[in-house]
Amino acid sequence: MGRSPCCEKVGLKKGPWTPEEDQKLLAYIDEHGHGSWRALPAKAGLQRCGKSCRLRWTNYLRPDIKRGKFSLQEEQTIIQLHALLGNRWSAIATHLPKRTDNEIKNYWNTHLKKRLTKMGIDPVTHKPKTDALSSGSGNSKNAANLSHMAQWESARLEAEARLVRESKLVVVSNPVQSQTQTQIQTQLINKSLPPPCLDVLKAWQGVWSKSISPGMFPIGCDDLESPTSTLSFADHTVTIPNVVFNESTDMNNSSTTTTTTTTNTTASAWLIGDSFRAVNENNMQLSNIMEGFTDIFGYSCEEHNTLMGGGDSLDNGDKSCGGNFEENNKNYWNSILYLVNASSSGSPVF
DNA sequence: AAATCGCCCAACCGCTGTCGC
DNA sequence: CGCGACAGCGGTTGGGCGATT
Structure with missing residues (x-):
């Protein structure tokens, strides 16, 4: 690996860019394109290394x-x-x-990560923190099991993500196989594979319902405060296209169709909200948590029921905010798959 | 008003992957 | 195939700035 000497060269400027430097870089790229970044600084009359120029331009x-x-x-x-x-x-x-990786990284580290942490969600695994369980209930066995499950969930999630990516790749590259791949994709969705976190959340519910008495909450939620957003619920309502898979049960035909509708929802939001709600609807602190999720994801459970068409997709006798895990599962993956499908075909990831 | 603290984000560092010779 | 040059990526840093004491 030949590491470039880059800024180690004597005489090259480092640190914040001046408006004059920006102007030079802009003018040069406007006229010639960036071409070789390494050669650019000299040609543009900049005392910077190419790497610095590239970063300034891209970010x-x-x-x-x-x-x-x-x-x-x-x-x-x-x-x-x-x-x-x-x-x-x-x-x-x-x-x-129109967002740069650097900007997203910064935003994650300074805002989103903190908000998730504050709500008792591990920002790395996107699962509820298990230490909260052990310290809150004293049930170390359950906590250990959850930790174990979390590891399996992580592994499985990676595999599922890979499957989705591969499906996308095949759809793009091989139209003959694409139908089969879509079937696999659809099977993945319809086989009641729980969405990420769901197993843990279900178990978490169990632990909570057994061990948590009113007013008793795991560490990490005790000091939970309402997120700083001043948006109203109405402001939170966002339109997220929701891909709906309609699978034919005809095994000879095995046809699978995909349609796209638009609903004001995002699946993971009410998934998590549902799990929390199921623990103890009357607990004040729980409602704070729900507020937190509402703030992060955009709407409340009640909104979700309304938005999903009066609870048609959620009822089945279950009056809680979506007790239907299969439905949750489908919607979670629909949501993810929408993101995948919405991406440009040239995406390096999918 | 001054000092201190904490947050934010632009920029840097160092590593890996890719490509051409 | 090996090597070097280069681009790109993710982690980290540190300066600026607003909030708090």
């Missing part, structure tokens, strides 16, 4: 960069994709037009 000067506050939908996308991809910021950035 700041590029004309198609959107700056400023992240929208709610962008936040949701980041959280969902981070659950799938981890810290692969460039991959995540390909799904957020």
Whole structure:
């Protein structure tokens, strides 16, 4: 690996860029394109290394960069994709037009990560923190089991993400196989594979319902405060296209169709909200947690029921906010798959 | 008003992957 | 195949700035 000497060269400037330098770089790229980054600084009359120029251009000067506050939908996308991809910021950035990987990384580290942590969710695994369980209930066996399950969940999630990616690749590259792949994809969705976190959340419910008495909450939730957002619920309502898979049960035909509808929802939001709600609907602190989720994901359970068409997809006798795990599962993957499908075909990830 | 603290984010560092010779 | 040059990526840093004491 020949590591370039780059900025180690004497006389090259480091640190913040001046408006004059920006102007030079912009003018040069505007006229010639960036070409070789290494050769650019000399040609553009800049006392910078090529790497610094590239970074300045890609993270700041590029004309198609959107700056400023992240929208709610962008936040949701980041959280969902981070659950799938981890810290692969460039991959995540390909799904957020006009946002740079650096910006997304910074936003995650300074905002989203903290908010999830504050709500008792591990920002790495996107699962409820298990230490909260052990310290809150004293049930170390359950906590250990959950920890174990979390590991399996992580492994499985990775495999599922890979499957989805591969499916996408095949769809793009091989139209003959694409139908089969879509079937696999659909089977994946319909086989009641719980969405990420769901197993743990279900178990978590069990632990909580057994061990938590009113007013007693795990560490990490005790000091939970309402997130700082001042948005109203109405403001939170966002439109997220929801891919719906309609699978034919005809085994000879095995046809699978995919249609796209638009609903005001995102599946993972009410999944998690549901799990929390199921623990103890009357607990005040729980409602704070729910507020937190509502703030992060954009709407409440009640909203979800309304938005999903009066609870048609959720009822089946279950009056809680979506007790239907299969439905949750489908919607979670629909949501992820929408992101996948919505991405450009040239995405390096999918 | 000054000092301190904490947050944010642009920029840097160092590693890996890719490509051409 | 091996090597070097280069681009790209993710982790980390540190300066600026607003909030708090």
